[in-house]
Amino acid sequence: MDLSLPAQIVHGEALDTMRGLPSAAFDALVCDPPYCSGGISTAERTSRTAAEKYVSSDSGQGHALPDFGGDQRDQRSFTLWCSIWLAEALRLVRPGGSSLVFTDWRQLPAMSDALQVAGWRWRGIVVWAKTNARPQPGFANQSEYVLWASHGQLDRDHQPPYLPGVYTLGSPKGRARRHITAKPLPLMQQLVRAMTPGGLLLDPYAGSGTTGVAAVMEGRRFLGIEGSAAYAQIAAESVAAAVAHHR
Numbered sequence: 001m002d003l004s005l006p007a008q009i010v011h012g013e014a015l016d017t018m019r020g021l022p023s024a025a026f027d028a029l030v031c032d033p034p035y036c037s038g039g040i041s042t043a044e045r046t047s048r049t050a051a052e053k054y055v056s057s058d059s060g061q062g063h064a065l066p067d068f069g070g071d072q073r074d075q076r077s078f079t080l081w082c083s084i085w086l087a088e089a090l091r092l093v094r095p096g097g098s099s100l101v102f103t104d105w106r107q108l109p110a111m112s113d114a115l116q117v118a119g120w121r122w123r124g125i126v127v128w129a130k131t132n133a134r135p136q137p138g139f140a141n142q143s144e145y146v147l148w149a150s151h152g153q154l155d156r157d158h159q160p161p162y163l164p165g166v167y168t169l170g171s172p173k174g175r176a177r178r179h180i181t182a183k184p185l186p187l188m189q190q191l192v193r194a195m196t197p198g199g200l201l202l203d204p205y206a207g208s209g210t211t212g213v214a215a216v217m218e219g220r221r222f223l224g225i226e227g228s229a230a231y232a233q234i235a236a237e238s239v240a241a242a243v244a245h246h247r
């Protein structure tokens with residue numbers, strides 16, 4: 001891996017790949033790991049495929065997307081697993097660097113525990129309020145969350161700008177949705193703007209490469225890791241197109 005490249009995708013297992021990377025090589029971790037969520041009961045969460053759990057209102061419209069793995073851990077193993085890879089990510093991000101990690105309402109307590117067990121300093125929470133959430137009896141589960149943390153003290157010379165804590169926008173639909181759980185590109189662009197300009201960002205669960213495309217568009221460098229061959233291919237193509245366009 002050449003960390004001086006503007007952006008690249010590695011097809012591999014996240015933790016294995018991270019263990020081969022040099023300490024303090026990155027300015028930030030920006031990632032959207034499998035939530036191991038979706039479904040009301042533990043049995044439902046651990047038995048159904050990701051594709052069945054994350055059904056959206058535009059599914060079944062002739063736009064088939066590959067399933068992905070790593071999404072069936074129960075609550076205890078999810079917390080332990082996250083604390084292991086988040087500790088490895090802390091080694092890779094330089095002191096003063098930061099992290100943004102997505103989670104949902106169900107896994108928020110587990111993820112915030114894991115983040116702090118791993119040694120990150122939790123700084124706050126950003127809300128993604130979705131405009132196209134599915135209605136359900138009672139309150140809609142309309143938000144996802146981004147945990148903001150730092151490796152020790154935040155940089156004094158690269159303080160982030162003043163930013164909102166709530167972002168209201170819809171999830172990708174139709175052909176713009178290149179992953180079952182794709183994040184909106186405009187959301188990712190706004191989030192990466194808080195990271196060091198020109199800095200190197202790590203996303204060990206890159207999916208279709210949305211974080212990488214946003215990083216390139218916003219003048220940051222990027223290394224993404226993705227375990228699914230199908231999604232690694234999609235991400236590599238998306239990131240390469242973004243690099244070519246923004247050269």
Ligand SMILES: C[S@@+](CC[C@H](N)C(=O)[O-])C[C@H]1O[C@@H](n2cnc3c(N)ncnc32)[C@H](O)[C@@H]1O
Pocket residue numbers: 012013014015032033034035068069070071178179181182183204205206207208209210211225226227228231
């Ligand atoms: C929530 S999705 C990321 C979606 C991405 N933010 C996007 O917009 O396309 C999580 C991704 O992590 C990948 N993944 C799960 N476990 C993994 C592992 N152990 N190593 C590498 N990738 C993994 C899955 O294949 C999936 O594509």
